[in-house]
Amino acid sequence: MQEELSCNWKKLQAKIQTGSTRQQPSRKRKSGEQPQSIHRKRPRKSYDPESRDLTRAASSSEKLTSNMGISQSSKIEVTGRDTKTPASLGLWVGGNDPSAEDLAEAYRLGLKGNALLTAEKERPNEGLAQGVELGKYVALDCEMVGVGPDGSQSFLARASVVDFHGRQVYDSFVRPQERVTDWRTSITGIGPAQMKFARPFNEVQSQVAEILHGRILVGHDVGHDLAVLQLKHSAKDTRDTAKFLPFRAYGNGGKPSLRSLSRAILGVEIQDGVHSSIEDAKATMAVFRMHKPAFDVDHSNRFPDTSSTRQRKPTKEKAAQRKKKRIRKK
Numbered sequence: 001m002q003e004e005l006s007c008n009w010k011k012l013q014a015k016i017q018t019g020s021t022r023q024q025p026s027r028k029r030k031s032g033e034q035p036q037s038i039h040r041k042r043p044r045k046s047y048d049p050e051s052r053d054l055t056r057a058a059s060s061s062e063k064l065t066s067n068m069g070i071s072q073s074s075k076i077e078v079t080g081r082d083t084k085t086p087a088s089l090g091l092w093v094g095g096n097d098p099s100a101e102d103l104a105e106a107y108r109l110g111l112k113g114n115a116l117l118t119a120e121k122e123r124p125n126e127g128l129a130q131g132v133e134l135g136k137y138v139a140l141d142c143e144m145v146g147v148g149p150d151g152s153q154s155f156l157a158r159a160s161v162v163d164f165h166g167r168q169v170y171d172s173f174v175r176p177q178e179r180v181t182d183w184r185t186s187i188t189g190i191g192p193a194q195m196k197f198a199r200p201f202n203e204v205q206s207q208v209a210e211i212l213h214g215r216i217l218v219g220h221d222v223g224h225d226l227a228v229l230q231l232k233h234s235a236k237d238t239r240d241t242a243k244f245l246p247f248r249a250y251g252n253g254g255k256p257s258l259r260s261l262s263r264a265i266l267g268v269e270i271q272d273g274v275h276s277s278i279e280d281a282k283a284t285m286a287v288f289r290m291h292k293p294a295f296d297v298d299h300s301n302r303f304p305d306t307s308s309t310r311q312r313k314p315t316k317e318k319a320a321q322r323k324k325k326r327i328r329k330k
Helices: 002-023 049-068 087-092 100-106 112-118 192-197 201-212 222-229 245-251 258-266 277-290 292-302 316-329
Strands: 137-147 153-163 168-173 180-182 216-219 238-240
Touching: 137 201, 137 222, 137 277, 153 201, 153 222, 153 277, 168 192, 168 201, 168 277, 201 222, 216 222, 216 277, 222 238, 245 258, 258 277, 277 292
Parallel strands: 137 216, 216 238
Antiparallel strands: 137 153, 137 180, 153 168
8 A cells, every 4th residue: 555655656746847847948057158137128229320419419518507507598609719718717616706797708798790889879978878787897988179279288078988898888078178279070070069068077077987986997098088087097907908018019019009909800990080989989898808818917917916925024023022932932
């Protein structure tokens, strides 16, 4: 009986083993063979080099925008071979708050197509412009008439101021305090007709002085303009395009005229006939802005900031006190 049970048990085990082998066929790995991955492979996409390049460009543009912390709707164009980053871009480092002038310099706004000169029409004798928020830089230009026996002495007849973007800030005809002996109309375009609504000299002087206060003055041979206004402005806060040494090349080694600078640097003809102090102020600011980084370097060389590196010498009393302390320690 036991022999039959053992025999049947062996047959049952053999059947069970045969069935499991059929359902799950196994395969022995050879030595060094890697096990097969159970993950399904993703279907391969067709390669499109053009779309891939566009995707890369879009992702890099998004990274640049997020890194700078600003959004820009217009395309930034760099003309010529000037690929140097403007100094104003460094103002974002350290969380600084750049001004409107710094942003305009960084992105070269207002210079394309000489927009600085053609942005708006002149508004003669308007006085203080409404709704213009002044920044750090202003440009000044004046027109004069001749007084005295031979008309050789100059007197203020018109004063004009524009901001960093070339927008008109102030313009006024000035009533002469002396008898005019030479109107110089062929140059200035000013005559007795313009004097009917001219403002008194003291009023114009006061308003221009208020505009210049605490700001950097840009001008072309601006000392003459300040002289007829009977105003003073610190040399440290003045940028004169007539005295900028690199511009001497446009004046055959001497002071260049504003007309020659405008023609050579801006490609714009000004002063073709009657002069306009508004147009001259705009041209001066445009020339300055085209070379502002060079002006900044020249200014830092002429007026170095030594406040952070300067060390005060000890007074005699403090030196004596230090000497006593040393003696006591010994």
